[in-house]
Amino acid sequence: MRALVVDDYDNMRARLKAALEQLGVETVEAANGYEALDQLRAAPVDLVFTDIVMPEMDGFELCEEIRHQPEWNSLPIVVVSTHYDTKYIVRALRLGADDYVPKPIDKDLVERVIARVTTPLATRT
């Protein structure tokens, strides 16, 4: 499994990256929305972890951009943020995020969230 980690903050990226690698997830990194889109175009990933507050293009815009592309329509997006205001959560989920993980990173939660967003509800029949 390959995940894209988007955060403007090296230290945060490193923490998440370390947690993901311990879970056997390969990572690529980006420091803002633009870089993230470049990475996605360069090589497909199975999962995106993104911060919200970033310079240039923030996490909200990134969610929007990703959902605008048909081929990335079902690409799971997990927001990683210290923001827990209702409006942030609602906005992120409306714009297409699939889950929302608090900082600091909890490895068990990350593991759970990966399992969640990659598990479909079930097939209809």
Place this chain on the structure above:
Amino acid sequence: MPDSRSAHAETMLVKSEHLDRLLLLAGEVIVASSNQEQTYRSLQSLLEKGAAVDRDTVDSAKDLSATTAIISSDLHRLVQAIRTVSLKDVSFRARRLVRDIARKTGKQVAFEVIGEDTPVDKSIIERLYDPIAHQLRNAVDHGIEDALTRERAGKPPEGRVTLRAYNTERDTFIEIEDDGAGVDFEALRQKAIEMGRLAPDAVLTEEDGLRLMCAPGISTSNAVSQTSGRGVGMDVVFSSISELGGTVSCKTERGRGSTFTLQVPLVSAVNIVDALVVRAGKYLLAFPLNNVVASISVAREDVKTTFGRGRSVDYLGRLLTLHDLGQILDGSVTSIEGDNVPILIVEHKTTRIAFVVSEFFSPQKLVIIPFEGSVQVEGLAGSTVLGGKQLGFIADVPMLLALVDGHRSLADRESLESAGQSAQAEGTSVDWSSAMDEEEGDAESVRPETASTPPPTTDLEENAESAREFLAELEKMAPDLNEAVFVLESNPGDPAQLNIAFRLFHTIKGNFIMMGLPKAGETVHAVESVLDNARSGQIAFTPEAMDVLMDGVSYVEDLVRRAKAGDWEDRPGAELIEHAGALMPKPSGDGRAAQDAAVSDIVLSHEAAYRANMHRKRQTPLYQCYIEFNAGLQPPFLVACLIYKRLCEAGDILGTSPPLQDVEDGVMEGQFKLLLASDWEPDRLEAAVTALLTRHYGAQAVNITRFK
């Protein structure tokens, strides 16, 4: 929005320990080149004495030493320049401080900073802030009068405080000027007499007054206020400036104001010193030339022994007490050999003393190797390597003077001492010097061990390491933060700066949380929320909001400072959270009501009711799903939203209870109901939903019933 990243792109972060090392090496190069010059000079003198030395060799040695001298001094200047930072960081903090004190004391103060771009060596600047802050506090609290008093005195109601910085060839000058009441020397005199520090009839010159102000425990403030007047401080200002090799002076006029000038050498961090090397018994000691008055040789019989005062020597008509370096350093006595006694006279400020030594050597450039970490040797500034790889020590003259004087170096004893003596003669006063000795003794005995709470996560060394990394990150943000505060102060509500400040606080919050300081994170979050609401226009950026921002910066700085000192206690800023909370917009929905409605009936919107009707017509079954879950680390509201989103995969959700769109502040218990229209086969729906929610969303109860 100005992009702060591009500005950073051209600079590079360098560990300051590397710079220190670089400076040390540059120093070694200079010393090496000075040795080279000496080699050339001895060759030259050999040549002049007619020794068989090749003239060409001497000439090329001369060229070589000249070239190396130029290169090494260029190198040294460059390293110094690298270590130079502007005073901006200090001036930003100073602005906040003045504003804060003015607010607390209810005074009107216009504060101006002149010359904040003045470059100062990094190691100096770190030690300049506290003295500056102290003087500013004094200027506002003691200097500036309240508006009424000022108007009565015919002054504008708003006081003026100016922080002015400039460099001369050799020194950095910091002036703190106020147009307040000036120092009340009469009150000072009275106070000193009261405390037995001055004879009742003593005349106080301005210079004496300044010295008195620096004596511990003296303050002319009538009231001990929150900000100043506790009689500690001026002495600390003096000693910290003097540690930097600088001086403090004061000009003051009753009713017109005061100017305190802190003067520190431009390059006090420089580790090279021109010094005179002497031997005193077994010690080789280097005295910085700027402290050396003279090296003289006195006939043994001219050394006078005065009863009770020990030995003294006459120098230019003044009797100087003769001290023994060996005795000061380790109690040994420097024996006097021969008929002539070599005597070294040194001074600091206006105090001169004489040391008996064993032998003089020629002056030379030396590299000061500071003592490692906590090792401090009284009277010595560091060690040095002398020619021939001999280890020597660099004398710290101000400290030596303090040691022989029995108190801190700064008060020139002579005038005060005589005042004390005459007072003593009249039996009205305690002895000045013994009072000072006690002071010193106390200071020594109460010096606390730095209370060192290790980072809370030290059970894993890796965590401690990362906590320190986050701390370092925080320190790097200080200039940007101060800049944002500065711009916002002159231009409140500037959207770009609000954004920057918001982002910075956001990052700081993250860092505190990562450092294992959740309460600090919460405090910073309160400030961040105010900024967030201000930038989105939800609240106005009022002066109160500015105060919250400033207090927020102070809070962060304080925490960083303490963490650096090893104190990792997670202290919340309760007052700050409260102030920030008062500024926040009132939530439109009532969270409590929503919570109470947790298991009440689902209310459908008009639009949802219409959709429900459509489903009925198409005979799509409706299900009421009751879900209880444990949200774990995520807020229950979020998990409810996630479940909502997932169940959309099975059909159309018509409504929830509590209605998620109304849960304004996210308050919600781990239970909710939703109404789902789904054409999935009922058993399959129940099995799939139960499995997914139980396994992945912490569901503890999933109850799906067909809804009629």
